[in-house]
């Protein structure tokens with residue numbers, strides 16, 4: 352019999368979800384976000400930019416949260432859950448006029464936002480109380496059940512009053528609501544983060560400021576094929592967005608630390624990190640110097656850039672892999688208590704003919720040839736160990752695996768995916784000494800997979816989108832056993 356492989360005491364076992372992807376389907380529809388507008392846009396649907404599936408036909412977590420949380424607790428034996436709050440539900444209308452003091456550095460970057468108590472009161476008046484109440488009920492229920500909450504403040508949709516993706520796609524020059532391209536979005540994000548921390552601080556101790564800034568920036572501004580808003584292809588825009596997201600993390604970090612003063616667990620009052628999605632990246636042909644260079648550049652851009660900014664203050668704005676003196680901005684480093692790592696796959700990188708002046712335009716991710724998910728992502732378990740080692744050795748932060756999972760409509764591949772990735776996680780902790788504090792599987796239930804809609808099924812529970820019924824896939828029993836024993 353093989354030896355029991357135990358995880359550290361107090362290890363967090365959970366599942367991860369995001370608001371936009373699960374909430375709608377029952378109860379009020381939230382039409383006030385850029386993503387909502389984007390996936391409803393007729394041209395986007397006609398051109399196949401998005402699937403045509405609509406989030407209002409989703410799993411309905413807004414109404415069915417209690418049964419889902421019970422599944423997580425009682426069937427999966429989870430002790431934690433990762434959820435997010437939709438900015439556009441809390442603030443369907445602008446918060447621009449709520450006064451704050453903004454401190455700029457000598458280069459004009461936003462360095463700090465000071466929010467007086469009177470402005471917090473004003474935010475309270477502006478917040479949609481029914482949305483706030485429902486989020487409180489969801490979070491309260493999670494706590495009551497003994498689920499530690501990891502709350503993501505921003506998991507992608509922006510309120511429409513901040514970002515109109517259709518306007519930006521068609522005429523960025525004249526667009527008014529430019530989302531993360533606008534520095535003002537950082538200021539509004541500071542207000543939103545402060546409000547979240549003050550409002551939910553008695554229920555939450557573990558926060559993630561931003562989910563996967565690189566996906567927001569690169570999918571939205573470099574890779575229109577991804578179907579992400581606003582569907583542009585311009586490296587300088589992508590880097591501007593990435594820079595603003597890195598600054599936004601810091602600003603939000605400070606606000607959360609300031610406004611959540613209540614401890615409800617050992618993570619209290621507030622442990623604040625960022626969620627990033629480094630992948631295992633290799634050249635397609637290791638003997639081709641061009642592929643090797645392309646893989647190096649992609650690894651640097653995708654895996655490192657944003658953490659170099661958040662943790663080291665290195666903002667490589669021309670992406671030449673060299674930090675010039677004016678790209679060093681240590682004044683923007685505010686803190687990051689842990690790194691949230693979403694690990695999914697290996698990417699094999701090929702150098703192809705360029706479509707633009709920077710070498711990044713010559714990078715192509717080769718299609719998966721081996722063991723692939725429904726999404727066409729390569730299943731590569733040892734990448735888990737590799738990435739955890741890299742992340743810890745380079746950035747020296749404790750780590751939480753905030754996502755890992757598989758699009759697998761059949762449900763047949765998921766148990767093997769789960770087991771093999773957890774084996775690698777175990778090795779990272781026990782053989783390599785990497786301080787990983789928890790694992791959140793993506794996802795509890797099938798959900799709205801952004802531009803791809805409902806076809807990609809990541810749920811441990813399958814959702815029937817007609818009846819909203821959930822049924823366990825084969826991996827439920829396995830994951831439930833692992834979490835109960837805290838061991839493989």
Ligand code: BGC
Pocket residue numbers: 369372562563566628693754793800801809
């Ligand atoms: C995101 C999720 C997404 C998942 C699967 C992650 O990049 O955080 O929102 O559903 O991957 O694609």
